[in-house]
Every structure is written in C-alpha cells, then in structure tokens.
Amino acid sequence: MKKIINDPANVVAESLRGLAAAHADILRVQYDPDVVIRADAPVAGKVAVISGGGSGHEPLHGGFVGHGMLAAAVPGAVFTSPTPDAVQAAVTATTGDAGALLIVKNYTGDVLNFETAAELAAAEGLDVRSVVIDDDVAVKDSTYTAGRRGVGGTVLLEKLTGAAAERGDSLDAVTALAEKVIGQVRSIGVALTAPTVPHAGTPSFDLDDGEIEFGIGIHGEPGRERIPLEPADALVARMVDAVVSDLPFASGDRVLLFTNSMGGTPLVELYLAHGIAERLLAERGIVVERRLVGPYITSLEMQGMSLTLLKLDDELTELWDAPVNTAALRWGL
Structure with a gap:
C-alpha cells in the first residue's frame, strides 16, 4: 500500500484539519464527534440541509458545505457510517426554527444511524425530516444495502436542495423537492481497479488486467457483472443503455449529465467518455442542458467512472444554476 498518510487510524481527522485550514472562509470543523459546518451556521430562518457518510468519497460531503449547498456534513471513518451522536451534533449546530433535512445515501448503516439521530433531534423539539437516495441502477441489493445504493445522484440532490433552502423554501417544500x-435521477458506475482502504492495506477486490467490474458501488463493492475490458465507445454505450432504460428516459427529455471520476481516472479519459455519452444521448433525442464533469463522489484511488442522469424541468434548472460557494463547487457568486 502506497498512500500519503501517517497512522491509518488518523487519516480522517488529519484530512479534516487540512480541509478547515484550506477553506476557513467557507466552513469550520468541530471535532469529537467530527462535523463539518458552514462558517455562518446557523442561518436564521433557513432550512439546514445536512448529509454525510463514510469518508473516502471526497469531495463528498464536506467539500459541499457552504452557501447554496449543505449546512453541515458528517464524516465517518473511511467507508464507515458516522455515528448517531455525530449526526445529532450536526443538527444541533445548524438547525433553527426552519428545521432540517437529512440527505441519506441508501446504505444500511447510514440509514439506521441518521434515523436514530433524527429521533434524538425530534426529542429536543427540532423539526427534522429525512430522505433516502437510491439512484444506482446496477443492483437491487448489495453488500451494504437493502435495495439500490445511493451514489452519484447524491451530489445533484445536495446542490438542488441546498439552493432551495438558500432561497428560503420551507422544510415541506425542500423535502418535496428532494423526493422529486x-x-x-439514475446512475451507473464501472471500476478498472479496486480501492485500498487505509486500515485494511489491501485492495477491496481483485481484477485481472483484462477485466472491469460493471455496476460497482462507491465502496468498492461488487457490481452487476465482471466483463472483459472494452473500448470506451462500447463501455460508455453499455453505461448509457443501463441508465436510460431504467427510468426510462425518452426522446425530448431535458437532462443534466454528470460524468464522475471514481478517484483514479484522469480528466483526459473522463472528458473522452463524457463526449461519447453526450453523442449517444443526442442520438436518442435526449437533450443535455446542464453538465458536471470531474471527481465529485469518489472511492479513494479507484480507477473508474460513473454516469448520472437527472431529468430536468425549469425549476430544477434554475436551482442548479443558482449561486453556490463550497470547496468543491463554486459558481454565480
């Protein structure tokens, strides 16, 4: 294992110290339990949008704390759900009379721990709602989930609900938007290599040089099938077919296309794949109106990528374009 770390047990805490040092104008970090909090939180009269999950997926979630996005993010250990007391600390630090919305990826530990935290917050008299995102079309159940996994769509959900909260929408309205x-939104991912969790020291799975894992999750868990490595045209076509056929998306639909690196795929390959995806969608009559390309929800150093499609309307497009100022997403300010 070759990583730029000290003690594997301290990776998350040391990373958070660096995040706080680099972006003190946007966020602050509260330790023990670890919580990343918007610098000006709590904001009076504004719904607090809170998310979190295991570390190792950066910039998710801490990189999305700030104006127009998250009020707080709760990082667990690498690939491990944060504890209920950490989630509760995030709620307490950011939530006022307007209430809070918890965005939870559909992984068993996350769902249980965020639910427990919501119950604890409710006992304190806070109005807290939860939504669970399960946009992965690859598998119905997996190592970590009952039902579909929450993956790339999480980034888009955090941006859109954060924008709605920023413009002053009520908790009911922000929750309804999240459910919409x-x-x-639908996603699919592929892996060319496995990630190595620091405290494990070995790759999460083994792939021969000529193989790829199709339909992986963000923790390096197995996908839909193991297939031979194929040229980018064929691989992206396979991914587009999987996503488009699931909702399904149809000719005339307006969409946001999110082409994501799983951490180890360079931008030269990612843009190549994005261009293929745009062409294939255009051939189906699907109109790509907004785009996001880059490493925004990763799996440590895994080589691979994911594609996410979100069906747009005028409201979602307006919310996507709304100003945002976080460590990882910034525009309009």
Whole structure:
C-alpha cells in the first residue's frame, strides 16, 4: 500500500484539519464527534440541509458545505457510517426554527444511524425530516444495502436542495423537492481497479488486467457483472443503455449529465467518455442542458467512472444554476 498518510487510524481527522485550514472562509470543523459546518451556521430562518457518510468519497460531503449547498456534513471513518451522536451534533449546530433535512445515501448503516439521530433531534423539539437516495441502477441489493445504493445522484440532490433552502423554501417544500429529484435521477458506475482502504492495506477486490467490474458501488463493492475490458465507445454505450432504460428516459427529455471520476481516472479519459455519452444521448433525442464533469463522489484511488442522469424541468434548472460557494463547487457568486 502506497498512500500519503501517517497512522491509518488518523487519516480522517488529519484530512479534516487540512480541509478547515484550506477553506476557513467557507466552513469550520468541530471535532469529537467530527462535523463539518458552514462558517455562518446557523442561518436564521433557513432550512439546514445536512448529509454525510463514510469518508473516502471526497469531495463528498464536506467539500459541499457552504452557501447554496449543505449546512453541515458528517464524516465517518473511511467507508464507515458516522455515528448517531455525530449526526445529532450536526443538527444541533445548524438547525433553527426552519428545521432540517437529512440527505441519506441508501446504505444500511447510514440509514439506521441518521434515523436514530433524527429521533434524538425530534426529542429536543427540532423539526427534522429525512430522505433516502437510491439512484444506482446496477443492483437491487448489495453488500451494504437493502435495495439500490445511493451514489452519484447524491451530489445533484445536495446542490438542488441546498439552493432551495438558500432561497428560503420551507422544510415541506425542500423535502418535496428532494423526493422529486430522487424520483428522476439514475446512475451507473464501472471500476478498472479496486480501492485500498487505509486500515485494511489491501485492495477491496481483485481484477485481472483484462477485466472491469460493471455496476460497482462507491465502496468498492461488487457490481452487476465482471466483463472483459472494452473500448470506451462500447463501455460508455453499455453505461448509457443501463441508465436510460431504467427510468426510462425518452426522446425530448431535458437532462443534466454528470460524468464522475471514481478517484483514479484522469480528466483526459473522463472528458473522452463524457463526449461519447453526450453523442449517444443526442442520438436518442435526449437533450443535455446542464453538465458536471470531474471527481465529485469518489472511492479513494479507484480507477473508474460513473454516469448520472437527472431529468430536468425549469425549476430544477434554475436551482442548479443558482449561486453556490463550497470547496468543491463554486459558481454565480
């Protein structure tokens, strides 16, 4: 294992110290339990949008704390759900009379721990709602989930709900928007290599040089099938078919296309794949109106990529374009 780390047990805490040092104008970090908090939180009269999960997927979630996105993010250990007390600390630090929305990826530990935290917050008199995102079309159940996994759509959901909260929408309205987005976003991922968790020291799975894992999750868990490595045209076509056929998306649909690196795929390959995906969608009559390309929800150093499609309407497009100022996403300010 070759990584730029000290003690594997301290990776997350040391990383958070660096995040806080680099972006003190946007966020602050509270330790023990670890929580990344918007610098000006709590904001009076504004719904607090809070998310979190295991570390190792950066910039998700801490990189999306700030104006127009998350009020707080709760990082667990690498690939491990944060504890309920950490989630509760995030709620307490950011939530006022307007209430809070918890965005939870559909992994068993996350769902259980965020639910427990919501119950604890409710006992304190806070109005807290939760939504669970499950946009992965690869598998119905997996190592970590009952049902589909929450993957790339999480980034889009955090941006859109954060924008709605920023413009002053009520908790009911932000929650309804979240449920709408979850209903019309789909993702698929592939891996060329496995990630290595620092405290494990060995890759999560083994792939021969001529193989790829199709339909992986963000923790390096197995996918839909193991297939021979194929040229980018064929691989992206396979991915587009899987996503488009699931909702399904149809000719005339307006979409946001999110082409994501799993951490180890360079931008030269990612843009190549994105261009192929745009062409294939255009051939189906699907109109790509907004785009996001880059490493925004990763799996440590895994070589691979994911494609996410979100069906747009005028409201979602307006919310996507709304100003945002976080460590990882910035525009309009």
